[in-house]
Amino acid sequence: MLNVYAEFCEKYLAMPVVKGKKTESDKFAGAVSTYAIEALMHDGKALQAGTSHYFGDGFAKAFDIQFTDKDNKLKYPHQTSWGMTTRLIGAVIMTHGDNNGLVLPPAVAPVQVVIVPIAQHKEGVLDKANEIYEKLKASGLRVKLDDSDNSPGWKFAEYEMKGVPLRVEIGPKDIENGQCMIAMRYNGEKTAVSTENMYEKLVAAVKEAIEKTIPEVMFAKALENRTNRTYRCTSLDEITRALNEKGDGFVEAMWCGDEECEDKVKELTGVGSRCIPTQQHELSDKCVCCGKPAKCMVLWGKAY
Ligand SMILES: [Zn+2]
Structure with missing residues (x-):
């Protein structure tokens, strides 16, 4: 589903997006996993432009939803939840708009x-x-x-x-x-x-x-804005400096997987975790916060 979202945003809305998975603390409450596309707005702030969730059978159990399987036994279905919303209209306005008003794809x-x-x-x-x-x-x-x-x-x-x-x-x-x-x-x-x-x-x-x-x-222009405002950082100081010198934007930095570090990055630099991008780059083998071995690269940003 994430690929359908991404194709729609890039092809029809001329808006580049980053595909990825939400961290445990940021996923939909009760979901097994949440996937998202993230877009960078004209002013350097991040906007979650669409999500899809895998619920496992947790919600089916909570609401007592069952079905009879081909072996004639009652079972709990596994569920997903997805869909794009009117938030995308805001994304189009904030990605392409200028001082004279709207710029529509x-x-x-x-x-x-x-x-x-x-x-x-x-x-x-x-x-x-x-x-x-x-x-x-x-x-x-x-x-x-x-x-x-x-x-x-x-x-x-x-x-x-x-x-x-x-x-x-x-x-x-x-x-x-x-x-x-x-x-x-x-x-x-x-x-x-x-x-x-x-x-x-x-x-x-x-x-x-x-x-x-x-x-x-329009797509190339939005992509250029995102590229110019995506900062690869290996320390918290680098994050703060990049944001101060170049303005708000996406930060790519390694993470150990610990929620404490995730919170600390946000507290000290102002950028929160947006997603764990599907397309990973290994910037270093250490967590940007604690220095312990890193598990993955996280995309960070200031959210709307
Ligand atoms: Zn860490």
Whole structure:
């Protein structure tokens, strides 16, 4: 199930995640084991983005749930519990958002493309805008044409705040030049695209951006933020220094498996254990806290 979560987050939400197992003290109360995906938000804080639990037969026994097995005997079933929640909406906002508002990954954006006509009272502008709307819509994209009386500047700010991944601008000058402008939400970059050949090039460019470029670059940007803010540490001093100098982030450090050390790391450095990543790196053979032989590498962070 963890792989399904991870694939959904990375492919559809453009959000890189770390897969792992929760420590004994951090697992779901009563579960045999808890698995989680952890994501790093834009500000360096960690967010548990999804969990799945293995309950063994503990809950079945507590609630007296039994089934008749093929040998005709009553038995307690083993149970699992999993599911993603609305917390992921928060994760998307906090992973990709910027000072102008939301930045939505195209796969989950209710509106993927907004068309903003410039000087729309001038002859021909709205006709062109409508043609572009029809072409883009026919290509399977979720498109909106805003022909309200609000100014173009107002519309730009409005759809930036709402996180619409791509904006198409069309005005009298563009029509004269046989082009329109497309602007990306995630970096604000604008490019001129030809509207010739019945908008063939425009539709291709917008589709390429929505389906490929934008999700790939958004993912790469989030991954870069996580990489820059993941600190490998071999002592408590190193953890404190890294967090003070570079800001909040993930810490990778070895652990002996003792709950006392887990608590002490949190108390002294402020970062708690997030998970024991499936993908382990051996940073040292000693626990970052007590110096005794280490059992595994733990991912630590400040939780939301
Ligand atoms: Zn220790």
